[in-house]
Amino acid sequence: MDTLNFTKHISQQFNAELAHVRTQVLTMGGLVEQQLTSAILAMHQQDETLAKEVIAGDAKVNQMEVEIDEACVRMIAKRQPTASDLRFIMAIIKTISELERIGDVANKISETALEKFSQQHQPLLVSLESLGRHAISMLHDVLDAFARMDVDAAIRIYHEDKKVDKEYEAVIRQLITYMMEDPRTIPSVLTAMFCARSIERIGDRCQNICEFIFYFVKGQDFRHMSADNIDKILGHSDSDNKAE
Amino acid sequence: MDTLNFTKHISQQFNAELAHVRTQVLTMGGLVEQQLTSAILAMHQQDETLAKEVIAGDAKVNQMEVEIDEACVRMIAKRQPTASDLRFIMAIIKTISELERIGDVANKISETALEKFSQQHQPLLVSLESLGRHAISMLHDVLDAFARMDVDAAIRIYHEDKKVDKEYEAVIRQLITYMMEDPRTIPSVLTAMFCARSIERIGDRCQNICEFIFYFVKGQDFRHMSADNIDKILGHSDSDNKAE
Numbered sequence: 001m002d003t004l005n006f007t008k009h010i011s012q013q014f015n016a017e018l019a020h021v022r023t024q025v026l027t028m029g030g031l032v033e034q035q036l037t038s039a040i041l042a043m044h045q046q047d048e049t050l051a052k053e054v055i056a057g058d059a060k061v062n063q064m065e066v067e068i069d070e071a072c073v074r075m076i077a078k079r080q081p082t083a084s085d086l087r088f089i090m091a092i093i094k095t096i097s098e099l100e101r102i103g104d105v106a107n108k109i110s111e112t113a114l115e116k117f118s119q120q121h122q123p124l125l126v127s128l129e130s131l132g133r134h135a136i137s138m139l140h141d142v143l144d145a146f147a148r149m150d151v152d153a154a155i156r157i158y159h160e161d162k163k164v165d166k167e168y169e170a171v172i173r174q175l176i177t178y179m180m181e182d183p184r185t186i187p188s189v190l191t192a193m194f195c196a197r198s199i200e201r202i203g204d205r206c207q208n209i210c211e212f213i214f215y216f217v218k219g220q221d222f223r224h225m226s227a228d229n230i231d232k233i234l235g236h237s238d239s240d241n242k243a244e
Numbered sequence: 245m246d247t248l249n250f251t252k253h254i255s256q257q258f259n260a261e262l263a264h265v266r267t268q269v270l271t272m273g274g275l276v277e278q279q280l281t282s283a284i285l286a287m288h289q290q291d292e293t294l295a296k297e298v299i300a301g302d303a304k305v306n307q308m309e310v311e312i313d314e315a316c317v318r319m320i321a322k323r324q325p326t327a328s329d330l331r332f333i334m335a336i337i338k339t340i341s342e343l344e345r346i347g348d349v350a351n352k353i354s355e356t357a358l359e360k361f362s363q364q365h366q367p368l369l370v371s372l373e374s375l376g377r378h379a380i381s382m383l384h385d386v387l388d389a390f391a392r393m394d395v396d397a398a399i400r401i402y403h404e405d406k407k408v409d410k411e412y413e414a415v416i417r418q419l420i421t422y423m424m425e426d427p428r429t430i431p432s433v434l435t436a437m438f439c440a441r442s443i444e445r446i447g448d449r450c451q452n453i454c455e456f457i458f459y460f461v462k463g464q465d466f467r468h469m470s471a472d473n474i475d476k477i478l479g480h481s482d483s484d485n486k487a488e
Contacts, residue, residue: 059468062467062468063468065467065468066465066467066468069465070465073330073331073334076320076330077325077326077327077330080324081321082321083321086317086320086321087317090317090337093334093337094341097338097341176430176431176434179423179427179430180427180428180430183423183424183427184424186420186423186424186430187420190420190437193434194441197438197441221310221313221314223306223309223310224303224306224307224309224310
């Protein structure tokens with residue numbers, strides 16, 4: 001919380017508002033993480049009830065996005081924030097948009113779970129589950145980094161995406177093999193493939209949240225920068241990364 | 245321009261800043277539309293030079309996003325806007341994020357163009373081109389609606405997405421048939437399929453921009469609402485839609 005410097009404000013009320021909206025983001029993040037975890041489980045275990053729960057739960061994620069967004073715009077209008085307060089609010093507005101889209105992926109995976117893959121296609125789901133767990137862990141870590149506005153953790157998570165990408169490519173190669181071996185599986189495999197792609201995109205969305213953390217703490221826009229440049233500016237050496 | 249009410253401001257300088265940022269968004273939108281048009285053309289005509297131009301041009305799109313975003317945050321800090329001015333700035337911040345992602349699709353399609361589909365796969369590209377032209381026309385129209393903050397036009401464009409979705413489904417069905425008939429084509433067809441999906445997502449992004457237009461003009465968040473509810477609130481009857 002030190003980095004957030006909430007205590008600087010003369011207005012106790014503004015402090016309270018900032019702290020409240022931060023809590024709301026973390027609650028939303030927790031809900032999205034739970035939705036995603038349930039979705040992956042529902043898909044893997046072919047659990048129809050759980051899949052339906054996730055689909056029903058997406059409305060809550062959407063509602064939270066709208067509420068937090070409105071609270072942020074109200075704060076801007078009423079408190080006229082500048083400098084790090086304004087950056088914090090902007091980082092929140094952008095972060096919740098990424099979280100909402102991760103919520104959409106959970107929804108989509110659950111819809112896939114309802115399509116009921118036949119027993120024969122179970123192996124497809126195993127590789128998706130592993131990729132899914134990787135994405136969930138990245139989301140969990142980035143929410144944790146966001147809570148503490150921890151740049152060092154955010155850099156590590158930023159680099160983690162490369163591993164998700166590699167795992168995704170391996171899954172796609174495996175799925176292509178299935179299709180080529182038995183063309184009758186093509187429609188099912190395609191469904192799994194589009195799911196894999198959505199899961200891989202969660203890694204990119206977590207990277208975006210890392211960039212909002214950098215932006216808040218460092219006061220500079222890091223989007224569209226190469227990973228090398230980000231490391232250079234944030235003082236993270238390549239060996240740190242390799243040592244992980 | 246009437247809806248924007250720029251002339252109300254006591255500060256001529258703030259008026260000028262708002263008008264400037266609006267022009268920047270339209271310039272960025274024009275560039276993204278051009279990138280997308282060139283990308284579709286490059287793919288269809290297997291034009292390597294054009295594809296490389298689009299890939300090089302993506303940096304300019306990214307740079308414009310960052311510049312406009314920074315200008316918006318500066319305006320918030322300096323001018324402390326409220327009500328419709330603040331909504332206008334928030335709508336811009338979100339719109340440019342959608343435009344940037346459409347720019348990424350152009351980039352991706354161009355990368356696909358460089359993969360050089362063999363003569364045998366030309367039919368794949370024809371169906372993609374038609375879907376692509378539909379998306380370009382939707383993007384063109386939504387930029388036009390944004391320039392005029394025209395809610396009626398935005399409602400029409402919002403409904404247009406259903407047609408893009410249907411066209412996308414037809415393309416996917418066609419591509420699945422190719423794969424099943426000749427499994428050796430699977431890798432190429434998959435590339436085309438992921439392109440089709442990205443193009444279909446452009447329709448969703450244009451819908452999002454429509455929602456930002458509604459938000460600015462009506463002062464209410466329309467995200468995550470059903471199309472029926474949006475029609476009801478904005479007074480657009482289903483028969484208007486059918487009459488198109």
